Amino acid sequence: MYSIGQLSKQTGVTVRTLDYYDEINLITPSSKTSGGHRLYDEDNVMKLQQVLALKYMGFSLEQIKMSLRDSANTWQQSINEQIEMVHQEKERLNMLEKALQGISYSIEFEGEMNWSIVFNIIQLFQKGPEHVFQPHDEHLSQEDIQKMMQFNNQMTEEDIEEWMSSIQAIQANIDIDPASTKARELAERWMTLADNIFDHDEELLGNMWQSMEQKESTDDKGIAFYPMDQKFIAFIKEVYIAHHEGE
Amino acid sequence: MYSIGQLSKQTGVTVRTLDYYDEINLITPSSKTSGGHRLYDEDNVMKLQQVLALKYMGFSLEQIKMSLRDSANTWQQSINEQIEMVHQEKERLNMLEKALQGISYSIEFEGEMNWSIVFNIIQLFQKGPEHVFQPHDEHLSQEDIQKMMQFNNQMTEEDIEEWMSSIQAIQANIDIDPASTKARELAERWMTLADNIFDHDEELLGNMWQSMEQKESTDDKGIAFYPMDQKFIAFIKEVYIAHHEGE
DNA sequence: TATAAAACATTACGTAACGTGTGATTCAAG
DNA sequence: CTTGAATCACACGTTACGTAATGTTTTATA
Numbered sequence: 003m004y005s006i007g008q009l010s011k012q013t014g015v016t017v018r019t020l021d022y023y024d025e026i027n028l029i030t031p032s033s034k035t036s037g038g039h040r041l042y043d044e045d046n047v048m049k050l051q052q053v054l055a056l057k058y059m060g061f062s063l064e065q066i067k068m069s070l071r072d073s074a075n076t077w078q079q080s081i082n083e084q085i086e087m088v089h090q091e092k093e094r095l096n097m098l099e100k101a102l103q104g105i106s107y108s109i110e111f112e113g114e115m116n117w118s119i120v121f122n123i124i125q126l127f128q129k130g131p132e133h134v135f136q137p138h139d140e141h142l143s144q145e146d147i148q149k150m151m152q153f154n155n156q157m158t159e160e161d162i163e164e165w166m167s168s169i170q171a172i173q174a175n176i177d178i179d180p181a182s183t184k185a186r187e188l189a190e191r192w193m194t195l196a197d198n199i200f201d202h203d204e205e206l207l208g209n210m211w212q213s214m215e216q217k218e219s220t221d222d223k224g225i226a227f228y229p230m231d232q233k234f235i236a237f238i239k240e241v242y243i244a245h246h247e248g249e
Numbered sequence: 250m251y252s253i254g255q256l257s258k259q260t261g262v263t264v265r266t267l268d269y270y271d272e273i274n275l276i277t278p279s280s281k282t283s284g285g286h287r288l289y290d291e292d293n294v295m296k297l298q299q300v301l302a303l304k305y306m307g308f309s310l311e312q313i314k315m316s317l318r319d320s321a322n323t324w325q326q327s328i329n330e331q332i333e334m335v336h337q338e339k340e341r342l343n344m345l346e347k348a349l350q351g352i353s354y355s356i357e358f359e360g361e362m363n364w365s366i367v368f369n370i371i372q373l374f375q376k377g378p379e380h381v382f383q384p385h386d387e388h389l390s391q392e393d394i395q396k397m398m399q400f401n402n403q404m405t406e407e408d409i410e411e412w413m414s415s416i417q418a419i420q421a422n423i424d425i426d427p428a429s430t431k432a433r434e435l436a437e438r439w440m441t442l443a444d445n446i447f448d449h450d451e452e453l454l455g456n457m458w459q460s461m462e463q464k465e466s467t468d469d470k471g472i473a474f475y476p477m478d479q480k481f482i483a484f485i486k487e488v489y490i491a492h493h494e495g496e
Numbered sequence: 497t498a499t500a501a502a503a504c505a506t507t508a509c510g511t512a513a514c515g516t517g518t519g520a521t522t523c524a525a526g
Numbered sequence: 527c528t529t530g531a532a533t534c535a536c537a538c539g540t541t542a543c544g545t546a547a548t549g550t551t552t553t554a555t556a
């Protein structure tokens with residue numbers, strides 16, 4: 003028989019927690035002293051371990067109480083439901099992490115918090131790209147957007163970093179002569195990356211490019227393809243023209 | 250100027266939430282009617298959007314309040330800290346998911362919740378294998394355990410399922426003649442899998458096997474290598490001997 | 497303009513899982 | 527039997543609101 007303090011020391015659980023578990027009838031001490039002090043036996047200790055295990059698994063105390071009361075409880079199902087929940091939460095965190103990464107990069111580029119970009123990134127990861135791109139875009143089919151999503155999800159953090167780095171390099175040199183060698187190198191690096199990211203799907207790339215060109219001229223700020231703005235696209239085009247004509 | 254209800258409809262935020270944000274001085278309406286009704290202007294709307302964005306990113310309202318008050322706030326750092334937190338939480342969930350998977354499999358095998366196994370699995374994923382294996386094991390070096398951890402982490406869910414399935418098949422036939430063809434097939438499947446999982450590291454496999462043999466004879470229930478118990482190991486050994494002698 | 501209906505303000509209690517006290521009581525040791 | 531430590535019950539605080547309950551203001555209709 004242990005006092006509440008001894009049990010606390012033995013298991014690392016605070017006295018207050020044990021107090022609380024008694025209060026909600028989760029773990030009630032098997033007996034008490036004449037003065038009202040709680041006494042826990044081995045069964046109580048076992049049950050506490052079980053509670054701690056289930057708590058670690060992510061169950062609420064209410065669920066734990068019911069599960070342990072029901073001897074006919076179907077653990078298999080409960081556990082599998084928990085796995086599903088964990089899976090979903092992991093998905094959410096993956097989205098969130100990507101959104102935060104994007105926001106971090108955007109701050110790096112702009113030097114400050116650009117809220118309209120932040121809103122856009124969050125929308126992108128909250129509702130998926132279809133809501134951001136879809137409205138009235140005749141160049142991108144549902145299928146194209148599906149593909150984009152897939153490729154986008156497959157991008158590793160390194161891919162994103164390289165992609166952003168390439169764009170940043172161009173933004174830093176946006177005013178150099180499009181006919182120069184450096185301009186060609188920058189544009190080529192960007193195009194190669196785009197080609198790799200979209201797995202050499204020329205059709206999809208073509209559709210995206212057309213969509214981008216149009217978006218830039220009509221849309222508010224063309225943020226959907228952040229951080230490539232109108233100037234950026236114009237630059238790429240000029241480089242292409244300059245070096246195409248030069249040959 | 251919007252009333253609280255109009256703002257609520259426009260943004261999807263409940264009136265009660267706006268009420269609360271006013272209460273904690275997070276978003277205070279720019280003016281009020283003579284009767285005391287709140288009136289929000291465009292700046293308020295903007296700030297609300299910012300609050301919602303930051304909330305999505307996982308900041309507390311208290312943090313948001315301070316960040317938005319401080320004009321000299323360093324967003325870059327805050328965001329990166331948040332990324333780090335998300336990363337850690339993801340790690341935790343990965344561990345948890347694996348533990349839950351293990352527990353789910355264990356229920357499948359045993360037909361019921363075996364608590365000592367559950368405790369063991371949780372310990373394994375909470376503190377890492379070194380705490381479960383290390384105590385007085387002269388067969389496994391620190392290095393071996395490092396390797397085991399690495400291989401263990403590399404296992405996909407499919408790997409685990411196949412591994413478990415192989416073990417289950419043996420458990421179901423634990424009493425058949427070790428010299429039979431079926432016994433050889435079962436043992437061979439298991440050995441091939443083990444070989445693949447540990448990337449043909451014969452030395453590590455040998456050390457593990459020795460450790461297992463000894464553990465089974467001394468330890469409480471040989472749970473560390475669950476779900477392979479003493480009988481299981483004996484079976485594999487007998488099959489090996491039977492077919493080695495037979496050749 | 498009178499009145500009904502809708503919107504709004506304010507107050508307050510509830511949530512989950514305890515942390516952090518407080519004063520009163522009980523236990524173990526001398 | 528007297529300390530001092532352990533333990534008791536009680537109660538408030540935490541987050542970000544949901545959910546009433548009740549009274550007041552605004553708006554729409556007659």
